[in-house]
Amino acid sequence: MKNKTSLAKGTRDFGPKIMLRRKYILKTIETEFQSYGFLPIETPAIEQLDTLSGKYGEEGDKLLFKILNSGNYLKGVDPVDLYESNYKNLAHRICEKGLRYDLTVPLARFVAMNRQELVFPFKRYQMQPVWRADRPQKGRYREFWQCDADVIGSGSLLFEADFVNLIDQVFTKLGISYRLELNNRKILEAIANRYIPAEKFTEFVILLDKLDKVSFDTLVPEFREIGIMEKDLDDLKDFLIVEKLTSVVLEKLRKAFSYSEKGIEGCNELLTVLELFTLSRPNENVFLNLSLARGLDYYTGTIFEVKAKNVSIGSILGGGRYDNLTGVFGLPDVSGVGISFGIDRIYDVMDELNLFAEHSEQKTKALFCHFDEKGRKYNQKISSSIRSAGIFCEVYPDFKKLPKQFDYAESKGIEWVLISGEQELENGTISYKNLLTKEQGTTEPAKLIELIHPKSERGE
RNA sequence: GUGAUUGUAGCUCAGUUGGUUAGAGCGCUUGAUUGUGGUUCAAGAGGCCGCGGGUUCGAGUCCCGUCCUUCACCCCA
Numbered sequence: 314m315k316n317k318t319s320l321a322k323g324t325r326d327f328g329p330k331i332m333l334r335r336k337y338i339l340k341t342i343e344t345e346f347q348s349y350g351f352l353p354i355e356t357p358a359i360e361q362l363d364t365l366s367g368k369y370g371e372e373g374d375k376l377l378f379k380i381l382n383s384g385n386y387l388k389g390v391d392p393v394d395l396y397e398s399n400y401k402n403l404a405h406r407i408c409e410k411g412l413r414y415d416l417t418v419p420l421a422r423f424v425a426m427n428r429q430e431l432v433f434p435f436k437r438y439q440m441q442p443v444w445r446a447d448r449p450q451k452g453r454y455r456e457f458w459q460c461d462a463d464v465i466g467s468g469s470l471l472f473e474a475d476f477v478n479l480i481d482q483v484f485t486k487l488g489i490s491y492r493l494e495l496n497n498r499k500i501l502e503a504i505a506n507r508y509i510p511a512e513k514f515t516e517f518v519i520l521l522d523k524l525d526k527v528s529f530d531t532l533v534p535e536f537r538e539i540g541i542m543e544k545d546l547d548d549l550k551d552f553l554i555v556e557k558l559t560s561v562v563l564e565k566l567r568k569a570f571s572y573s574e575k576g577i578e579g580c581n582e583l584l585t586v587l588e589l590f591t592l593s594r595p596n597e598n599v600f601l602n603l604s605l606a607r608g609l610d611y612y613t614g615t616i617f618e619v620k621a622k623n624v625s626i627g628s629i630l631g632g633g634r635y636d637n638l639t640g641v642f643g644l645p646d647v648s649g650v651g652i653s654f655g656i657d658r659i660y661d662v663m664d665e666l667n668l669f670a671e672h673s674e675q676k677t678k679a680l681f682c683h684f685d686e687k688g689r690k691y692n693q694k695i696s697s698s699i700r701s702a703g704i705f706c707e708v709y710p711d712f713k714k715l716p717k718q719f720d721y722a723e724s725k726g727i728e729w730v731l732i733s734g735e736q737e738l739e740n741g742t743i744s745y746k747n748l749l750t751k752e753q754g755t756t757e758p759a760k761l762i763e764l765i766h767p768k769s770e771r772g773e
Numbered sequence: 774g775u776g777a778u779u780g781u782a783g784c785u786c787a788g789u790u791g792g793u794u795a796g797a798g799c800g801c802u803u804g805a806u807u808g809u810g811g812u813u814c815a816a817g818a819g820g821c822c823g824c825g826g827g828u829u830c831g832a833g834u835c836c837c838g839u840c841c842u843u844c845a846c847c848c849c850a
Contacts (some may be wrong), residue, residue, distance in 0.1 A: 319841050320841075370848095372848055375774070375848095376848080443850085447848075449842085450842085450843075450846095452850080453849070457850065458850090459850065607849095628849080632850085655850030715809055715810085716810055719811055722810075734808060735808090744808090
């Protein structure tokens with residue numbers, strides 16, 4: 314029986330073992346989100362293609378999954394386009410919907426549509442899958458989950474500081490050694506203004522982003538191409554520091570920006586963020602990286618990026634401040650800031666570094682065993698009472714030999730087996746064995762709860 | 774989108790210059806053992822060699838296409 318079926322490229326099934334771990338990551342993040350006052354929303358997987366198109370740049374548009382119209386999707390199609398395989402024209406004719414590419418644009422749409430009912434600043438979190446028609450590779454999937462928290466409708470730098478703390482709490486809980494890099498779009502603008510005309514800013518930013526992977530020197534030809542003078546190259550190279558974020562570093566930087574108000578503003582913002590997060594949680598993992606740019610060009614202020622130490626898998630979190638995200642949906646001048654955890658990559662990091670603990674609290678604790686219909690009925694009754702007491706348990710479904718039933722318990726990691734045979738039924742008792750400690754005996758059903766989950770462990 | 778790479782039993786993998794009936798380990802089923810698991814021993818089941826075409830007397834093996842895997846680029850979580 315050969316498996317002729319296969320998964321769509323870049324998608325994955327998750328078995329129980331993996332799901333328990335994914336749920337654990339999700340739960341850890343969700344708890345932190347909630348503790349900072351973020352409230353959940355969900356939006357549809359499917360959006361109008363118009364909502365998504367043009368929000369992610371030319372590259373992003375190519376990566377959008379489009380959904381073929383229902384019914385006769387060829388109605389109204391220009392035969393010339395068909396004949397000439399003019400797929401770009403066709404796509405928007407025959408596809409009016411698409412799968413969401415991230416959670417930020419749907420949020421912007423949501424806020425614009427529901428602005429009357431929302432309390433501002435609106436703090437929401439959202440944990441849902443997103444889809445990108447990318448070629449899969451390490452740490453990159455076509456379907457993956459993002460866990461976003463955003464604050465809409467406030468320019469307060471307090472939220473940037475909150476995010477720094479929140480990020481630290483999540484990764485500390487998960488046991489991941491990380492490095493949080495910050496930058497500010499205003500600082501980038503100030504640097505760019507030093508060397509090149511404003512219209513080259515985007516190209517400049519894309520180049521800076523590459524410095525993460527390749528050395529400055531290999532990019533020199535491209536820097537020249539966008540108009541950086543030969544004499545300025547060394548100056549730029551010295552400028553692009555990566556250092557621990559401290560007030561001393563920011564002070565130095567601010568002096569270097571004496572020519573640029575924007576630059577000074579960016580420094581002041583980072584200084585405020587530093588002060589605020591340090592008040593609640595000093596953090597040694599925060600760095601200032603002046604070449605951190607991030608491709609998404611809607612960012613206007615602080616930029617966040619987190620990488621795991623000791624694993625090469627790209628960033629596991631990204632985020633930043635944007636001043637006009639909802640503008641295209643008819644709600645201008647609303648400032649927001651947000652971050653996004655990539656839990657598929659976080660999973661890969663934890664898997665590679667062996668950071669997953671056994672999550673035994675989620676497993677079945679006891680298995681009821683028996684030999685015949687009478688015993689099964691007896692067990693069925695007892696099981697429901699200990700289940701009501703909060704003990705995860707299950708009743709063996711068939712009448713098989715005891716070793717089989719033990720094997721089942723063993724392979725599911727069930728600690729206790731409870732046996733009801735002729736003897737036990739006659740005396741109104743039940744036999745038990747702990748597969749880990751080998752402790753065994755016979756007791757009354759009413760005492761099972763205390764046996765399996767003693768008060769001392771319950772903390773009562 | 775560009776360039777590579779992979780696919781043989783449930784899993785991990787052998788399979789010679791193309792040559793009878795495609796193998797191993799682990800796992801699975803049954804028994805030794807009809808109320809006490811993980812060990813041991815014995816027997817057994819399980820494969821259209823990813824799919825489609827081609828070359829050949831003959832293809833798991835060579836060629837072409839396609840799908841999935843993995844990886845780099847682009848870009849990103």
